[in-house]
Each structure stands twice: as structure tokens, then as C-alpha cells.
Amino acid sequence: MPVKDRVSIGNLDISLVKALEDLDPHATTWNALALKAPHHLPDLSHAWISSYLEHQLEAGEDWFCIFVHHNSTLVGVLPVIVSPFKRMGLNCHKFRTPYNDQTASVDFLVKPGMEKQIIPLLLSQLKQMQPVCFCFELRRLPECSPTLAIINDGLKKFFPVSTFDGYGSFVKIEGSFDEYKARLGTKYTRNLRRLERKLSALPGVKISFLTGESLTEQALSRFMQVEAASWKWAKGSALCQCESLGFFYKDLTDRLANLGWLEWHFLEAEGKLIAAHLAIRVNRSLIVLKICYDEAYSSYSPGTILFEKMFERAFHSGEVDEVNLLTDYSWNQNWQVSKRPYYNLYLFPFKPLPIIAGYIPIQMRLSFRRVPAVQKVYNICSQHLPWAGQKRSSKEKGTALHIL
Template identity: 25%
Template structure:
């Protein structure tokens, strides 16, 4: 789960780093616009559904290795969250072949109290990564997308693309193209997501972990073993899938999230999304639903997806009755050992840096949000607040205190 403007200061990239992202994007020379690429806007739901096969072909050809931009993920998101906006999917074709997609939508929101018309990715805090889908001729395809968006800039106040990795096509091309056309551009540091490269042997990896942490894990496992046999299982589909999904959602909120109102099951749209996403992933063969069992009782779980030989960990949870045995940590231990034995390339812990994640790795992947504003008075005002005023006062103690107080009474810097 991720946010932009509300990320703690210690978890944000510096303003200098963010500016360097735009600077690097500006280094590439601007080629002449391609004349053989056609751009089409898709706004109706039926046409969106009919794109499934070519959409996923494009994802595979573009070598996007995460599942968060595949058609089934985006469709599930749209159907379950039912946003108050409309589709704005930009398709680029070369002859009869689709070569690029920008999965966007338009809606209305607020930024620093001001109403804005947002052109943004089809995503929210549950979409861990985003990008344009581009195969051949990436520079020309992104330029075609940008020129189309710029030609309609009278209809939007801000282009907002969240959770872009440093290698995202949108981040590498759109800032330079927008600046060339005299638009206002800024990037905002979001989450640094821990990940574990699967290299070397399992024993070598284990020796690199904290001895104290490993010793503690072994002690917790012994404690659980006194209650009964400790095993784990991986559900990928089959007859028991429905019960497994129920158990996963129950465990996700059991410890404290349900009481705090943040559990998946506390929001009908959120619950519908995760249920449907897991069922869809099982059909696609990408679901990996891990459970730790004590005496055949499921006591902790990890919802994960396998994509391009990388395992993405979405949500975890445990039964608080077994908290003394740290079942989530023990399950992660088992999960990682299996990832080594199956020769996965990587385990991505997703989300922000947290202490439990950093017990397993030192590697993190930064993400940015990209904002593009048309160069007109109202948008210049918002750009100045976000990228000139706020960076100067953000480290100020009074500002951090104001953010915390605002959060307590339900105020947001801008819509998520």
C-alpha cells in the first residue's frame, strides 16, 4: 500500500534526487514525431473489455515483470472500486498492430483544497506499481501518447502517475516531452519497497542474516512446535480455494487491523477487489496463497502473486492467539526457503520500508509519483505549492506536527 504526499519525510527521496530524475529524462534528444503511428482514445467499458488479449500480449512483449498493469488486474480494480470517473485509455497502433497503451482515467479530486480535474492512472493505493505499456519504438510511442494528452490539456488540470519505478517508460520520457512543450513538471518521492534478490544458495543467504534474528526465529518455531506439528501449505487453486480465500481475509484482519478499521474486510469494495483478484489470479495460474499451520490449523497467511518468476507479497496476517510464536515471521522464513528451492529470481516485499521487512534484506526499490500541469495560472499555483513551497517547509517540525494533527481529524494533503 502506498501514498505520495503523506509519506514520512524519512521515507522520501530528496528533492535533489527527484530533480535528477527529470534531468536524466531531458538528456535524450527529441526525435521527429512519427507519422505512421495512430492514436485512439478508448472510453467505453465494452471496448476496454475487448482489449484483454492484445493488452496482455503487449504487457508480455514489453517485459513488464509485475502483475499490477495486466488487464485482469485493471479490470478487477475498475469493477470493484467503481471510481467516480471515466476511462481514458490511449492506444497507439502501427498499422493493425498495437504497440503502446496508456491505461488512464479522468476524475475530479482536490489538491490542497482546490478542486482539480485529474488525468491519472487506473490505480489507487492497492496498485503497487504503474507505467505505460510500451513495446517497440518506445520513444516514438510515448511521444505519440504525450502529444495526444497535451492536445487535450484544456480538459484536465493535472496528469498524475503514481508508483513509477526508476525504469518506468513514463518516467523516462514524459517529463522531458512535457517540459519541451512548456508544461510544468514535478516528481514526488513515494515508497521505497524492500525486495530480496534470489542469488547464491539458501545457506549463504541465511548466513547473511542477523544471527540474533535467526536465533529468535528458531526459538519462536520451537514454541509453536510445542503446540503441535508446524507445517505450511501453498494454495494455487482447486476445490479448497474458496475456503482458503475466506481464511486469508479472516487472518489478515485478525490481529489488529479489523479493530482499527483498516482490514480488507472493513471495506466492501476493498474486500470485493481482493476476493476477485485472488480468484482471477488462480485462473491465470499466478496465485500463491501461503499458510502456516499449527496442528493443521491455519495461523498465519501471505497473499502473493507469481509473475515472470518473481514473487510479489501483497498482504499478510496472523491469528493473535499464536502471536508469541511470531507465525508471520516463521511463514516468511518458510516462504523464502521455498523461493530459493524453486529458483525464483526475486521476492518483492512491496509497500514501504518496515522493520520486519528489513530483517530480510538491505535492498530497496524507490518509486516516484509524476505530476504534469498545463501552464496556466491555476495550475502554476498548485505546482508552486507542491514543488517550491512544500519542499522548503516539509522537514520543519511544525509542519510534521500539522500533518499528524490533520490526519487525526481526517484532513488530507490531497486525495489518494
């Protein structure tokens, strides 16, 4: 790439990293900066990004990471994946932040208050690194993303397009647990009591909330075992069915445990684990990353019971302001969730091919979908024609629009 690995602009030092081992010296300050971001998500951390880059790249992809220091203090991080593809018979490249079924919401990581200075600077560096880049793509950004605010204020050298990408569910931890249960409704709380009585008839019922470095490998192995006994095995999405996925979560949970961010929530009965959560604490937010239960015990609804106990713990601890479920599945509504919108962002440079083959088509598609009759036809086609519908990850549920 036609750019220096290190450059200074005023009192800002910009460095480029292309090797995994060169990320590690930044780990401590990077993770600390992630804790200051308004997203309250672990995806922005060194722990997550380094695990992704080692185990989750697609064939043919490359990566680099840009760091910005202000007077020797880290103030900006941008991990970038370089993805090759063809458009109009031409070999093209797009830049994107890390994203797949396991990873979402990787945004510009910038010291609060410096976004208007650092984000345009990082975009300028991207443009220099690959002048023929087709676009820069950031997926599933929450509405609190400073990047969305910067883009809305106007951006030089890029045509921006944002598309709605559905909602994510969360529960605000406010008031008492009894008040929260009252909001769930009489019918649902009655059902919870019935399930608890039924479960308590089993021998050896035990609920554990585990943290600590030494628990990681054993806990992950136990989680994977119960996940293999769940619906995820039939779906083909269990961690033990994909070697690279297993390695990714092994490294990720090790790093998160070392930071003190990792939690395991376990429900046991009859001497075995029957439901589990992999959760992450980022400041005062608890992110429920993965859940599973043993289908042999489905009549006991162990996943529901573990969810209730997780909320009870959150309300009683005084240490959690929000439980973030990330998803927007129908069963989330049972827990009286609130919702926040997410958006995809595409930045097209001022070049003929990106404008003709990228920016104009996506704008036309968005315009057509605002027409009710066209939207109805599109929805019908999406259900019956595989080439007509948009791709969605298993984490998402919304109106995501893939253009590449």
C-alpha cells in the same frame, strides 16, 4: 470528450475504450505486454486494471483507456481516471492512473524500445481529450519507469514535477539459502530456530504453497477469515469489512489465477489457518501483496515462520530472482532487504490555472522543504497539525507530497 474513439497516425492505430466489456478483447495481449515491462508488477495488467475500474472508483469519477496498436500489435496501454475537484472556487478535473491503498505503480504500459514514440503520443491524446485538465498524476513509479526517463529528457506541452515517495523493500535471490540465512545474523537465525521448535509443539503444523485456478475462491475465503482474526480487524482494513474491497479481490484473484500468476502461502496448526500470504508471480519476481496472521497465535510468530519458509522455497526453486515486499516497514529490515526508490509524477499543461494554482505552489513547497530549518518546522507541524502533513497510504512510507 472532443476526440474520436479511433484515429490513425502513420502506422499507429489509437483507440479509446470507455466500457468494461470493451476491455476484455484486449486482455490476452495486454497481459502479455505487462509481462514485458521492466516494472515486474501485476498492477499494469488487464487482470488488475479491469478489477480496479469495476470496484475501486471513487464517487464522481469516470475513466477511459487508450490503446495503441502498431500494425495490429498492441504496443501501448494507458488507463486514465478522471477525478473532479475544486481549485480556487472553480470546478476542475485531473487525470490520473489508478491508485489507492490497494493499487500502486500504474504507469504507461509500452512495448520496450518504443517509449520515446508512444508516451509523448499518449500525452498528446490526453491533452486533446480534456484541454482544461488541471494535471496528469502518476503515483509511486519505481525508478526503472521509462516514463521518468522520458520526462527527464524533456517534454513538450507539460511542466513536469517529480517528488520522492519513499522506498520499497525487496530481496534478491542470489546464492544459496544457507548463505542468505547467514546474512540474517546469528541472533535472528537463533530466534527463528527457537520459534520453529515452539510452533512444532502444536498439533497439525502444515505449510502449503498453493497455485491453480480451482483454489481461488476457497483460498480467498480462508485468507479473509484469518485476516479478520488479525490486527487488521481492529484497524478496519480487513477485506471482509468492506464489500467493494471483497469484490475487488474476488475478481482480481480469479483473473490472476486464470493467468497462472497467483499464489497462496498458508501456515496451519491445530486444524486452522494461522498465517497466510496472497502473492503474485510476474515472470521471475514474486510479489508479496498481502499478509496476515491470527493474533491468538502471536506468541508463536507464525507470520515470521511463514516468511522464512517463503524465502527458503524461493531460493530452492530456481524460478525466482526477486521477492518484492512492496513496503518499507521497519520489520522488513530483519530480512536483509535491499531498497528501491519510488516517485510521484505530476504533469501540468501550459495553461494559466494549472501553472498558477498547481505547478508554482508545488515548486515553492519543494524549495522550502530543502531548507533544513523549514524542513524541521514542517516535520513538527506534520505530527501535530492534521492539515499540515501529507497523506500517505498504508502501503507507503516516505516523503509523498499530495497537492490535490
